[in-house]
Amino acid sequence: MNATAPLREPAVGALSLAAWMTREVARFERAAQQQLPPAELPPQRLHEAIRYAVLQGGKRVRPLLVYAAGELADAPAAGLDCAALAVEYVHVYSLIHDDLPCMDNDVLRRGKPTVHVAFDEATAMLAGDALQAEAFKVLSDAPLPAAIQAGLMRELAHAAGTAGMCGGQAIDLAAVGQAMTLGELEQMHRMKTGALLRAAVRMGAVAGAASASTLVALDAYAAAVGLAFQIVDDVLDVESTSAALGKTAGKDAAQGKPTYVSVVGLEPAKAWAERLRGEALSALSDFDHRADRLRQLADFIVLRKS
Amino acid sequence: MNATAPLREPAVGALSLAAWMTREVARFERAAQQQLPPAELPPQRLHEAIRYAVLQGGKRVRPLLVYAAGELADAPAAGLDCAALAVEYVHVYSLIHDDLPCMDNDVLRRGKPTVHVAFDEATAMLAGDALQAEAFKVLSDAPLPAAIQAGLMRELAHAAGTAGMCGGQAIDLAAVGQAMTLGELEQMHRMKTGALLRAAVRMGAVAGAASASTLVALDAYAAAVGLAFQIVDDVLDVESTSAALGKTAGKDAAQGKPTYVSVVGLEPAKAWAERLRGEALSALSDFDHRADRLRQLADFIVLRKS
Numbered sequence: 155m156n157a158t159a160p161l162r163e164p165a166v167g168a169l170s171l172a173a174w175m176t177r178e179v180a181r182f183e184r185a186a187q188q189q190l191p192p193a194e195l196p197p198q199r200l201h202e203a204i205r206y207a208v209l210q211g212g213k214r215v216r217p218l219l220v221y222a223a224g225e226l227a228d229a230p231a232a233g234l235d236c237a238a239l240a241v242e243y244v245h246v247y248s249l250i251h252d253d254l255p256c257m258d259n260d261v262l263r264r265g266k267p268t269v270h271v272a273f274d275e276a277t278a279m280l281a282g283d284a285l286q287a288e289a290f291k292v293l294s295d296a297p298l299p300a301a302i303q304a305g306l307m308r309e310l311a312h313a314a315g316t317a318g319m320c321g322g323q324a325i326d327l328a329a330v331g332q333a334m335t336l337g338e339l340e341q342m343h344r345m346k347t348g349a350l351l352r353a354a355v356r357m358g359a360v361a362g363a364a365s366a367s368t369l370v371a372l373d374a375y376a377a378a379v380g381l382a383f384q385i386v387d388d389v390l391d392v393e394s395t396s397a398a399l400g401k402t403a404g405k406d407a408a409q410g411k412p413t414y415v416s417v418v419g420l421e422p423a424k425a426w427a428e429r430l431r432g433e434a435l436s437a438l439s440d441f442d443h444r445a446d447r448l449r450q451l452a453d454f455i456v457l458r459k460s
Numbered sequence: 461m462n463a464t465a466p467l468r469e470p471a472v473g474a475l476s477l478a479a480w481m482t483r484e485v486a487r488f489e490r491a492a493q494q495q496l497p498p499a500e501l502p503p504q505r506l507h508e509a510i511r512y513a514v515l516q517g518g519k520r521v522r523p524l525l526v527y528a529a530g531e532l533a534d535a536p537a538a539g540l541d542c543a544a545l546a547v548e549y550v551h552v553y554s555l556i557h558d559d560l561p562c563m564d565n566d567v568l569r570r571g572k573p574t575v576h577v578a579f580d581e582a583t584a585m586l587a588g589d590a591l592q593a594e595a596f597k598v599l600s601d602a603p604l605p606a607a608i609q610a611g612l613m614r615e616l617a618h619a620a621g622t623a624g625m626c627g628g629q630a631i632d633l634a635a636v637g638q639a640m641t642l643g644e645l646e647q648m649h650r651m652k653t654g655a656l657l658r659a660a661v662r663m664g665a666v667a668g669a670a671s672a673s674t675l676v677a678l679d680a681y682a683a684a685v686g687l688a689f690q691i692v693d694d695v696l697d698v699e700s701t702s703a704a705l706g707k708t709a710g711k712d713a714a715q716g717k718p719t720y721v722s723v724v725g726l727e728p729a730k731a732w733a734e735r736l737r738g739e740a741l742s743a744l745s746d747f748d749h750r751a752d753r754l755r756q757l758a759d760f761i762v763l764r765k766s
Binding site (some may be wrong): 196199247251254256274277279280286287288291295299300301307308311314315316318319321324325327328 | 562582589590596599601605607610626627
């Protein structure tokens with residue numbers, strides 16, 4: 155957002171943030187390839203649709219947050235993969251359902267036809283439904299102690315339900331064409347996208363059996379990063395092109411949906427995101443270099459251009 | 461199915477099966493009333509739709525199976541309520557999504573307008589999505605040891621996913637207007653309805669930390685009961701009226717969906733259900749009177765008239 159703010163690159167091992175992200179995204183893609191039911195296993199069409207939806211790329215922000223928080227909490231690698239898969243499956247299922255004609259009726263996602271266009275509506279609905287089940291299945295199969303599995307289930311289920319993602323979607327539905335106060339807009343996004351981003355951070359830490367005080371600090375970090383993520387999305391929706399975003403730019407404004415930019419204005423929204431970046435970093439001030447990836451991700455989320 | 465086969469009523473405490481069912485269904489309804497988010501909590505429309513879908517009655521076969529298996533395994537009452545809620549929430553979410561225009565396009569369920577008719581399609585989809593999350597939330601909040609919570613999550617997630625309910629739905633979708641062998645039909649139902657019925661039985665036992673050998677016996681019981689349940693459904697679809705069923709009778713045949721009756725014929729289907737009742741009872745032969753409710757439920761499922 156602020157062209158003069160440099161991406162910080164402290165020494166975490168030998169890897170730059172970009173190299174770490176490339177490595178961890180590849181790690182996630184491998185884990186998903188391996189964990190998802192093969193496309194040739196019946197029912198093939200359903201499995202094809204699920205793999206199509208999950209394996210078509212994306213920034214993988216939630217898995218990266220899981221991995222970064224897992225690094226802080228020294229979580230075991232295989233268990234962390236399961237947490238990353240679970241949270242991303244819930245995110246992808248929500249995208250599939252969001253794109254359906256009865257919701258946003260979107261035909262393009264990451265530059266490719268949406269699932270109901272590439273397959274059909276019924277298959278898209280079932281693929282989303284199955285992915286949510288798959289998320290909890292992967293947690294239940296994770297090589298982690300039962301207490302940690304149960305803790306991960308708690309984080310994900312609370313974030314996905316009516317107090318989190320689904321509730322935020324319902325508020326979003328009701329908001330089209332309505333005036334919204336800034337408080338209402340924040341509350342909607344805290345639920346719609348913030349809850350799952352927070353779950354990603356917390357799940358990475360829970361997988362490493364982090365202490366309660368660590369989780370409190372991470373909550374403050376995740377709240378700031380989650381809100382910043384949405385504000386930056388709104389700014390990019392105004393400032394960027396469809397090609398750069400891989401989805402239809404300017405859509406929110408066209409649909410009459412309230413955005414941070416429409417409520418507070420473009421420049422104040424940018425300044426706010428920058429302030430939130432500062433808050434996210436402050437929340438991590440008690441941690442040593444093991445929190446550097448989380449720090450770098452806060453930078454990345456606010457400074458990204460797509 | 462067989463008018464001469466009596467409903468067995470052995471002495472389990474002082475309660476007849478009918479009285480036990482009434483009591484346990486009331487227990488379930490109370491637990492659901494209490495556990496579900498209140499309708500006046502925002503987002504209200506979503507919470508209203510969820511309560512409308514869950515609290516409109518039904519036979520509650522899955523919760524009854526949970527309670528009956530819990531009785532065998534001496535499971536704690538509050539934990540058992542959570543397992544019963546979770547499995548019924550998954551069942552109800554699948555009904556909401558099944559009724560949507562892109563699936564069965566049904567307007568009537570238990571004699572009342574379906575959720576997308578009473579509310580709207582987007583709300584119905586979100587209500588189903590949220591109920592699946594709620595199912596895992598209630599397990600994660602259950603007053604049970606973490607190992608049991610994790611075990612319950614495993615049962616439910618596997619039963620709900622592509623190897624279970626969602627997979628069966630996908631096969632069902634692809635089957636409309638197609639010829640199906642008896643083996644294919646069985647496989648579809650084993651996934652579409654059998655997996656969740658089996659999960660209900662197993663979850664009741666898992667909530668009581670049942671032994672592996674008990675679970676093996678209950679698997680045989682649940683496989684027989686699950687298949688019988690579907691065969692009886694198909695028989696009732698032919699023999700009963702819409703009024704008695706609370707849903708559109710003769711629908712499967714009208715939609716060109718293969719059924720047990722269409723594949724093997726009416727009388728052989730009835731005889732088969734009766735044989736399966738015998739198999740279910742045989743599977744329980746090593747257990748004492750604590751398995752009586754499960755025995756009675758096998759009778760009920762096969763002998764019911766709606």
